[in-house]
Amino acid sequence: MILYDYWRSSSAWRVRIALHFKGIAFERRVVNLIKDGGEQHTDAFRALNPLGQVPVFVTQEKDGTRTITQSMAIIGYLEDTVPTPPLLPADPWLRARARQLAEIVNAGTQPLQNLTVLDHVQALGLDRDAWARHFIARGLAALEAASQETEAMYLVGDAPTIADLYLVPQLYNARRWKVDLAPYPTLVRVDAACGTLPAFVAAHPDAQSDARPAG
Amino acid sequence: MILYDYWRSSSAWRVRIALHFKGIAFERRVVNLIKDGGEQHTDAFRALNPLGQVPVFVTQEKDGTRTITQSMAIIGYLEDTVPTPPLLPADPWLRARARQLAEIVNAGTQPLQNLTVLDHVQALGLDRDAWARHFIARGLAALEAASQETEAMYLVGDAPTIADLYLVPQLYNARRWKVDLAPYPTLVRVDAACGTLPAFVAAHPDAQSDARPAG
Numbered sequence: 001m002i003l004y005d006y007w008r009s010s011s012a013w014r015v016r017i018a019l020h021f022k023g024i025a026f027e028r029r030v031v032n033l034i035k036d037g038g039e040q041h042t043d044a045f046r047a048l049n050p051l052g053q054v055p056v057f058v059t060q061e062k063d064g065t066r067t068i069t070q071s072m073a074i075i076g077y078l079e080d081t082v083p084t085p086p087l088l089p090a091d092p093w094l095r096a097r098a099r100q101l102a103e104i105v106n107a108g109t110q111p112l113q114n115l116t117v118l119d120h121v122q123a124l125g126l127d128r129d130a131w132a133r134h135f136i137a138r139g140l141a142a143l144e145a146a147s148q149e150t151e152a153m154y155l156v157g158d159a160p161t162i163a164d165l166y167l168v169p170q171l172y173n174a175r176r177w178k179v180d181l182a183p184y185p186t187l188v189r190v191d192a193a194c195g196t197l198p199a200f201v202a203a204h205p206d207a208q209s210d211a212r213p214a215g
Numbered sequence: 216m217i218l219y220d221y222w223r224s225s226s227a228w229r230v231r232i233a234l235h236f237k238g239i240a241f242e243r244r245v246v247n248l249i250k251d252g253g254e255q256h257t258d259a260f261r262a263l264n265p266l267g268q269v270p271v272f273v274t275q276e277k278d279g280t281r282t283i284t285q286s287m288a289i290i291g292y293l294e295d296t297v298p299t300p301p302l303l304p305a306d307p308w309l310r311a312r313a314r315q316l317a318e319i320v321n322a323g324t325q326p327l328q329n330l331t332v333l334d335h336v337q338a339l340g341l342d343r344d345a346w347a348r349h350f351i352a353r354g355l356a357a358l359e360a361a362s363q364e365t366e367a368m369y370l371v372g373d374a375p376t377i378a379d380l381y382l383v384p385q386l387y388n389a390r391r392w393k394v395d396l397a398p399y400p401t402l403v404r405v406d407a408a409c410g411t412l413p414a415f416v417a418a419h420p421d422a423q424s425d426a427r428p429a430g
Contacts (some may be wrong), residue, residue, distance in 0.1 A: 003397065048425035050357040050360035051319065066308045070314065070319065070322065070323070072287070072314060072318050072322070073311045073315035074311070076310065077308070078312060078316050080311075092276075092295045093276050093281045093283070093297060094290045095291065095292070096295075097288070098284065099292075100283055102285050103285035104266065106285070106321075106322050107318075107327065108266060110283070111323065112327070112332065114325060117327065124341055126341070142266040146265055147263035194395075
């Protein structure tokens with residue numbers, strides 16, 4: 001299995017956590033999103049993912065090599081094919097809540113502050129920092145509120161779920177954009193708890209081969 | 216079961232299709248997103264969904280009433296609790312592909328052109344039509360390309376899947392914003408095929424009690 005990846009891509013980071021959490025061996029292929037305008041825009045990479053984004057996951061099916069993009073689809077595939085340890089609770093409503101919290105980040109927050117959108121915002125003459133902060137704060141407020149019914153050691157109960165895989169990279173982005181995290185005590189607490197788990201440690205951007213010094 | 220809904224919300228529309236497809240009876244409660252600045256901003260509605268968006272789904276669990284937001288989470292719950300007829304293929308990679316295509320809309324396209332974002336774009340002095348067209352065209356191009364491996368009668372094979380639930384409302388939005396659909400022949404063909412199915416007919420905005428005449 002191959003993961004086309006970039007150390008600071010929050011979408012790819014979620015998949016790295018899932019792979020380490022389930023103990024799945026994978027080969028990491030780095031796509032440098034910054035260098036020379038971005039390797040994700042090459043024809044070779046666009047053939048793997050027309051959206052020009054990491055992650056792209058390559059798996060071996062019985063009839064040959066198959067690719068999957070979109071973090072939710074890749075993580076769903078991992079959950080379907082390697083169910084233990086699970087990233088979704090067994091109870092149907094708790095499963096739905098874990099997915100809901102993850103989607104507040106996946107569809108409600110991160111798409112509005114990813115590199116593609118911020119480049120577009122900047123090209124239109126707007127302040128990309130203000131744009132990013134606005135939508136990150138809005139998303140985290142919704143996530144903090146929606147977590148109150150289920151939060152315990154993690155966002156949904158006492159075992160990590162898919163919700164936590166989406167939280168951790170989003171809080172990292174929030175810190176990069178200097179969003180004030182004081183209004184989100186649950187998110188900050190759960191992020192710290194996740195940060196001690198081996199899968200989250202192994203998947204952290206700073207632990208990747210292509211990591212660059214802060215700055 | 217209750218669905219907080221608005222006729223023209225593309226996210227709520229996806230859930231309506233799923234409910235009709237699976238033959239699940241539900242009570243529809245209209246949240247007028249336009250009237251008096253939007254009923255979704257009231258305190259009562261924000262208590263149901265802090266993001267102030269439809270759909271909100273209310274279900275009866277054994278220990279009481281439970282809410283779910285985010286179309287993917289609601290549809291996942293329906294698939295888990297009413298598995299037949301299925302909205303995901305049985306094969307793991309095809310399941311992943313159906314989810315991938317749905318997420319290209321859910322996370323890659325619709326969040327960039329929904330009401331909240333376009334209001335923000337307009338408040339910053341930008342052309343909301345040009346913004347919407349840019350991101351819709353980009354998303355549809357990715358969806359058209361990514362569909363080529365699996366398209367048949369529908370986006371993934373010869374039965375409707377979750378991917379088609381996300382396609383149909385997105386093409387409706389594309390037409391509202393006058394996006395040229397000529398580059399997306401697969402999407403246009405599958406949209407027309409879906410339009411003849413009873414579940415898609417029943418879920419269409421124009422069939423809802425709060426529909427308004429075109430214009």
